[in-house]
Amino acid sequence: MDLSVIFDAGVVGLRMIMPLYALVIVYQCYAAMRRRRRPEKPLVSLYNQKSGGMIPVVFWENSIGRSKSSDIVIDDPTVSRNHCVLLRRSAGWFISDVGSLAGTFVNGVRIQGRAQVLIDDIIRVGDTEYQLKRGDDFNSPLRSSRFFSKVSDKPAIQAWKLMLMVTLFHLFMAVEAMFWNDGTNVYSPLVLFFALAVVEWGFFSVSYFALRRVNFELEALGLFLTGIGVMLLVRQVERSAYVQLIAAGIGIVLYCLIIKFIEDPDRVQKLRMPLMIVSVVLLSSSIVLGRVTNGAANWVYIGSISFQPSELVKTIFIFVGASALDKLQTKRNLIEFIIYSVVCVGLLALMSDFGTALIFFVTFLLVAFMRSGDIKTILLPVGAVAGAFVLLRFVAERINFIGDRFNYVLNRFKAYRHVWDYANEAGGYQQVRVLTYVASGGLFGVGIGNGYFKQYFASESDLVFGLMAEEMGVIVAIVVALAVAMLMIYARAIATRSRSTFYSITSCCAAGLLVVQLSLNIFGATDILPLTGVTFPFVSCGGSSVISCWGLLAFIKAADERTYSIKR
């Protein structure tokens, strides 16, 4: 047999391993998330002395009331629909009245605000009395969420092994990039890889040794995705690769800070106001200092550093929207949130960046829905403001203020589902090239640095799905996408197991937002949805974007009760 055939077969064989390898990594990350859980059993239980019934208390925060959707339903006409909240904090168990008519009593004393309850204390809600008992006193089995049921007894993969797999994947990418090049800078991918490995293992060491955390799978997943984004840049704009890596480092620091910051779900309440002010200042700054880039004024330049404040503000937005269960339903909390939303949406409308506005609007909907379940009360005022701004902009357009920008958006919709008719004009140019190069790459890709799509504008950011699919194959691209999409499944699975609704709400919103961004990015680039110019979470080149992704990931990590409880 010809020698070249053997060589080619070897290259092909290696390339075929990569998708499989990516799949294994993503699988291992999620498998590890499922394992090492506390068994599903009640934390405490409520003993009804009159009837002799025992109610298991399974969540950290439990709403008590007559309403069918309460966590603990009391069928007693003297009990309000939302009566009180029984919650667990590090100092013990508390009960908090949420504006009931008949009041909540602990050992016969009517409580104001939050009051501690001890084991064997008597709680009176309306005409019903319960005694707080230990969880062990309840001994019927409980149903577990599907994500956590049927988990095999096999121990989770050890964190360092998982990290090794991730690092090895990035090394393969570096080797590929060394293999295909024009002869210059042969070793630069290797240098970049070492820098990446330092960030990855540095983060791991801090988490493992300094923070003494056992679990690292969510971080490993984030690093896996971030590293792919960084390595993809090495043969395109090498300088961007390092900028991206530095941004990832900042993102990781932010990640750790956020987790530390929100450790106490009651303390976050005090941070709401300052954060609201910070975010409004950030958004305003981008209007005042912002420079118009591609028709959108959402970049702020300070010296040679540029960033998009809106990327960071969406993290704060989710933070501000969420609250602990007993605070969530208070009027003040809601009104604050509405006013804040109105201001943010108003500022955003001035910015006129379609992709950002869309993402922000989705974030807003997610938060509004997650916190109240009733979007109407929040949507109405915000909708009115948005409408007013649209009208205002219409007038502005008349005086030829933002006309060009508007056309830019319209072009994208005109070509939607007809991109081949606009293959060489605005509207379809980018999408058809994505499709062509995705198809040219086949299932296994042409190799890092060996593709041609990298020459196109935005191929590393808005159209990165095309770049990834051409160079690494469509299977890897889809696996990477699914790795992000699965975050929502995880966030939902831990929703009732997190230490406060604050965490459940923030993690679901963060995961939901990542999935929406992912969908808009991939489907926009492939003409399944109109192209909107949204980044691929973690992978797209863009410092602000990667930082905010790590910020969002922190919310998901914080929602996992193991983050704060299990230490090595």
Place this chain on the structure above:
Amino acid sequence: MKRTLRRSTLILIFTIAFIIGIGFFTVELVFDAKDWVDQPYNAHISGSGGLEQAGKIFDRNGNVLAQTVDGERVYNDDIEVREALLHTVGDNSLNISTAVQSKYRSLLTGYSLVWGLNMPQSMRTSHDITLTVDSNACKAAFEIMQSYGKRGACVVYNYKTGEVLCSVSTYGYDPQDPPEINEDNESEYEGVYLDNVISSSYTPGSIFKIVTAAAAIENIPDIFERTWYCEGSEDIGGEPVNCVDDEAHGEINFEEAMEHSCNIVFAKLAVELGSEKMNAMAEKMGINMTFDFDDVSTAKGHYDTSKATENELAWSGAGQYNDKVNPMQMAIICGAIANGGQGVTPTYIKSGSGDILKEIGLKGSGTSALLDQKTASVLDEKVMPEYEFGGLTVHAKTGTAEVGEEKLPNGWFVGYSIDDDCPLAFACVIEDSGFGNQYARPVVEAAMSAAADSIRGKLF
């Protein structure tokens, strides 16, 4: 917490929607990827790039039209054959998008869904394609067209099987040595990447009288009993309609009007039939539609008199006004007249190695009803003027279409042979030339004779 969980379920819908979306994309990828790949901007195959491993292309008699020798793409030895078939075979670039080497580039180079365009060279399998065209017929037509130095198109196809035997478009160039087109020589190569047979449409002039005649046969019962008096020029709708050079045809019946191509008679018929009936017939015969075959579509013709004045309607019946037709379209319509009203879909692909035909996804030759059978046979037997050449009996119509803009007329010749063993339909147009009889007809005679020889087994 339960409420939060319930609400989070709704957000989970985003993930489910995403997975559905990815599924949808995968389906699109599986079915359309081969079309996505064949794009002129695709750097994986553009330039001489992808052709290093491409298979051979043959004409119907097994003559090699293009092949790769030692990594170089080599075209037919005869420069006239190369130029004549430029628009059918294509060149190394992807500029002529309707050519076989462009539209099936990825297949020729061994594209597959699994490997994309990335199969290692040593492991690729390339495909050969045999075309239906006859290189002699193409060369014969090309020689005459080239001598005019004008742009034009000539197509001959078998109206029973759909096989295209001759397809030539000028201007062209030698694919073995493609010109560098820059600002200086732009005019010389204007429209050179367009296959005029497929992608251009022209003012038809008198050949459009076939459509007017069909409408008259269907709507005017006593059409064959009527006579007109032609003085060479007559006011219709307040402005004149005249015959070529104001030639007066005198007293004339329907058949004679067709034979002498009397504009006045057909102008009057168009006015009598009215805009609605004329448009209905044009629509039915496919003037306003594209014909799809071999992954390409013909240019659309054009007939629309909804905004025309009476005089304009009159002229539209003689193929002027804003009428437009495409050569391939006219060949299909002529074939339909000979074929009992059924227009057979043309094809350039005869066979291919491996399962290339399946991969191309050709649907085989379909037919579309363009005329009622009765109308077709009346047109054929009574109306279409008869010619004899190349051992064939041919029913055909000439046309000389005024285009204004200080250009000479488009010379047209369209029709078909009625010989059972040689069922060939044709259309030929020479731009900026003159009488169809003088310019287009010799091209057709040469092409038809060679095509007939090829079918009848008489090789040169």
